[in-house]
Amino acid sequence: xxxxxxxxxxxxxxxxxxxxxxxxxxxxxxxxxxxxxxxxxxxxxxxxxxxxxxxxxxxxxxxxxxxxxxxxxxxxxxxxxxxxxxxxxxxxxxxxxxxxxxxxxxxxxxxxxxxxxxxxxxxxxxxxxxxxxxxxxxxxxxxxxxxxxxxxxxxxxxxxxxxxxxxxxxxxxxxxxxxxxxxxxxxxxxxxxxxxxxxxxxxxx
Numbered sequence: 001x002x003x004x005x006x007x008x009x010x011x012x013x014x015x016x017x018x019x020x021x022x023x024x025x026x027x028x029x030x031x032x033x034x035x036x037x038x039x040x041x042x043x044x045x046x047x048x049x050x051x052x053x054x055x056x057x058x059x060x061x062x063x064x065x066x067x068x069x070x071x072x073x074x075x076x077x078x079x080x081x082x083x084x085x086x087x088x089x090x091x092x093x094x095x096x097x098x099x100x101x102x103x104x105x106x107x108x109x110x111x112x113x114x115x116x117x118x119x120x121x122x123x124x125x126x127x128x129x130x131x132x133x134x135x136x137x138x139x140x141x142x143x144x145x146x147x148x149x150x151x152x153x154x155x156x157x158x159x160x161x162x163x164x165x166x167x168x169x170x171x172x173x174x175x176x177x178x179x180x181x182x183x184x185x186x187x188x189x190x191x192x193x194x195x196x197x198x199x200x201x202x203x204x205x
Contacts, residue, residue, distance in 0.1 A: 077102050080109070083174050084116045085167040086125045091159075094166055097125045106177055107139045113171060128164045135186065143180040143202060144172055148193065150186045158196035165197050179205050 079102045088095045099116055103109040114137055117129045133149035146168070165183070172178045182202040185193060192199050 076104055078104075082109075082113060082116070083171065084113065084119075084125075085170040086117070086121075086127050087163050087167070088124055089126055091126065091128075091163065094163065094170065095125050096170075097122060109175070110139050110144055110172070110178075111137055117168065117171065128160065128167050132164070139178075142178055143182055144178055145182045145184065147184040147187055157194070161192075161194045161196045164193070165203075169203055173205050 079100060081098055081100050083096045083098055085094050085096050087093065101109060101112050101116075103112060114129070114134065118127055118132070120130075121127060131152060133152040135147040135149050136145075137147075138145045169181055172181055180202040183193070183199050184190070185199075190199055
């Protein structure tokens, strides 16, 4: 009888020990799983932070590139004050006005000057070029080549023709990089625009 009691006690003890180890194992597994989840969460947060840092860095670099390009454009622009010649209200004498122009190259500056030459009348300054159609304006070395449309120059008299030529020569020859002005009529050299001012050869300073 005593042997049976001892055997039962041993059996119960083994069962209790087994259950305790199982609980301990399950608890360890739970801790391990929670630890893995925590590590995975940390990795996800680190990945998100790294992505945000990369995006911020990329945006910073892009902004610096854009600023550099804008700075280069600003540095490439030049400013100059130009005297633009026109006529007085009676169309008997030349008069002038000063304008400030910002340009990127000399060709652009010459084109901007002709916009000013054809500008609407301002107080005592009257444009002579308003009704003159220009086919093209080219700067070749130090020579400005002006190609005038022949149909727009037929109504000028001798004095008006002289004022027209003088206004453009006085304006352009104020620029240091221009030493010659060639005036063409519909792409060809002619003796004169309207029979008064000789145009066979370029005008020089």
